[in-house]
Amino acid sequence: MGTFSDHQPMFVEVETTTYCNRRCDYCPNSIFDRGLRQNEVRMPEDLFHKIVSDLGRNNFCNQFSPHNYGEPLADPRMPDLLRLARKEMPLARIALYTNGDFLTLDLFHELGKSVDAFVVTQHGEKMPRGVREIMDRYDGSPPRLRYKTAQQIKANASNRAGLIPLQVQRRKSCGVVMNELHINAHGQLILCCEDYLAQKVFGNIKDMSVEEAWTMPERMRVHRGNVRGEFAMEQCRSCGFGRF
16 A cells, blocks of 8 residues: 555544443534444444554554544543554554543553543533542643633534534535544544534445545545535535534
8 A cells, every 4th residue: 555645634533432421412422322332333443453554554644533422431442442553653643532531540641651642621510530630640730631621612612514403603615624534433434523423424444445535536526525615415514613
């Protein structure tokens, strides 16, 4: 396999589990049952290995994150998966997005061997106990950890392509998805991070290389249209950001 033909994705997001322990009203998990434990789907480890190996062989040096709508630290395999990702992608910036509910000081130190950045968002009324322990240990400034509150997230929330009932400013064009790859727990290459229900699937990453996924003619046609504001997908026409 060769290298990325034009430019690398700026972001690659890979969902290892569909399960999330929270049901935030600004997330589709509060409406649909995809994120429930009884419906959990975990990405097979060999498929995750294939993805990070493909990226590593392409000298991937941008951001990789193991999440979509599941909570990554609810996946007990996460420390091992991140070690594997770091081994296969030594040049990548690995960023872990988490609600912090499962994070502890010991786990923070363990994951820190593989992770370049932690982005922790508090979705409840109180800071999770483990996060508080980390904050106290580092006098409120843990290395490589950025902390957000739910209010900060809500301030510019997405309607998730029309799934969340928000008053939003519709997009006039969208260049974000032109620069990203999103792979859900089933291995499906989906439209973008807003495509919660996988309404547009370009194929399955188990059947193609990451480079083939990135340069897929159909995907490029859709996303080039989005850049021009020529939205072919209804979910793109419905997508926007607003304020609660």
